[in-house]
Amino acid sequence: MSDEVQPGFVRVRLDLSYDGTAFSGWAKQAGGRRTVQGEIEDALRTVTRSRDTVFELTVAGRTDAGVHARGQVAHVDLPREVWAEQHGKLLKRLAGRLSKDVRVWALREAPSGFNARFSAVWRRYAYRVTDNPGGVDPLLRSHVLWHDWPLDVDAMNEAAQRLLGEHDFAAYCKKREGATTIRTLQQLSLERGADGIITATVRADAFCHNMVRSLIGALLFVGDGHRPPDWPGNVLAAGVRDSAVHVVRPHGLTLEEVGYPADELLAARNIEARNRRSLPSGGGCCG
Numbered sequence: 001m002s003d004e005v006q007p008g009f010v011r012v013r014l015d016l017s018y019d020g021t022a023f024s025g026w027a028k029q030a031g032g033r034r035t036v037q038g039e040i041e042d043a044l045r046t047v048t049r050s051r052d053t054v055f056e057l058t059v060a061g062r063t064d065a066g067v068h069a070r071g072q073v074a075h076v077d078l079p080r081e082v083w084a085e086q087h088g089k090l091l092k093r094l095a096g097r098l099s100k101d102v103r104v105w106a107l108r109e110a111p112s113g114f115n116a117r118f119s120a121v122w123r124r125y126a127y128r129v130t131d132n133p134g135g136v137d138p139l140l141r142s143h144v145l146w147h148d149w150p151l152d153v154d155a156m157n158e159a160a161q162r163l164l165g166e167h168d169f170a171a172y173c174k175k176r177e178g179a180t181t182i183r184t185l186q187q188l189s190l191e192r193g194a195d196g197i198i199t200a201t202v203r204a205d206a207f208c209h210n211m212v213r214s215l216i217g218a219l220l221f222v223g224d225g226h227r228p229p230d231w232p233g234n235v236l237a238a239g240v241r242d243s244a245v246h247v248v249r250p251h252g253l254t255l256e257e258v259g260y261p262a263d264e265l266l267a268a269r270n271i272e273a274r275n276r277r278s279l280p281s282g283g284g285c286c287g
Helices: 036-047 080-086 090-097 153-161 211-223 231-238 263-274
Strands: 009-018 068-079 102-109 122-130 165-168 182-192 198-204 253-259
Touching (some): 009 080, 036 068, 036 102, 068 080, 090 102, 122 211, 182 211
Antiparallel strands (some): 009 068, 009 102, 165 182, 182 198
16 A cells, blocks of 8 residues: 555644544444544535545544544545645634534644554553542543452552563454454553542554453453452463453543654555564463
């Protein structure tokens, strides 16, 4: 696949955030369901008065229904004449058109070779949970999971360390035909804040479907004492879905940030990201 922009078009990078509570995920769906992609594309057509133009957004990370984003990145190829006429006022016009649960914060012409999805070198998510016996602060109920057992954060961090690195995460992913489940987990750490909320920071080069929520589900079982700290690593090594690994609810998950390389490395990164990965033969997962 080529990342060359078609003649007469300009590739524009969008930085955006949204509260995923009322959305059926990022990606457009049949049947008129409300999605983030559909909402932004409709707004772009309206504010640019380009109803006959097809605007197709490409996103860094497709989020599921109920998942939030603070630092999502997307790109769209706009006709050059539309960008030349509109770019100075497009941001404010989108703010007036979009619903209050989705915001575009920046619009700028992307550097050569930029692709919001394939240029990314990492995505960072946060999952927030509380074990407060009284439940979740009502003002945070759409962003924090309540776990009704006391959680040992040290035990969860011990378990998390065994999952870091490049592995086949098939045991923690919903399998998709033709897609690899090999990923490099760069960070998985948990910290309890002064308010008692535990924030899990999860960073990887990419994620397969349900990976973050499955990892958190496994760590919660360790944190509440139902499983020992070596259990999540053993599940990973087994390479198959374990019925004891629960996919936690989506509302505790937020895409916080997407990382990109220097402009001169974008083209090489695009090629690398599209290559199907395999693990070295004989390589174990957990040491």
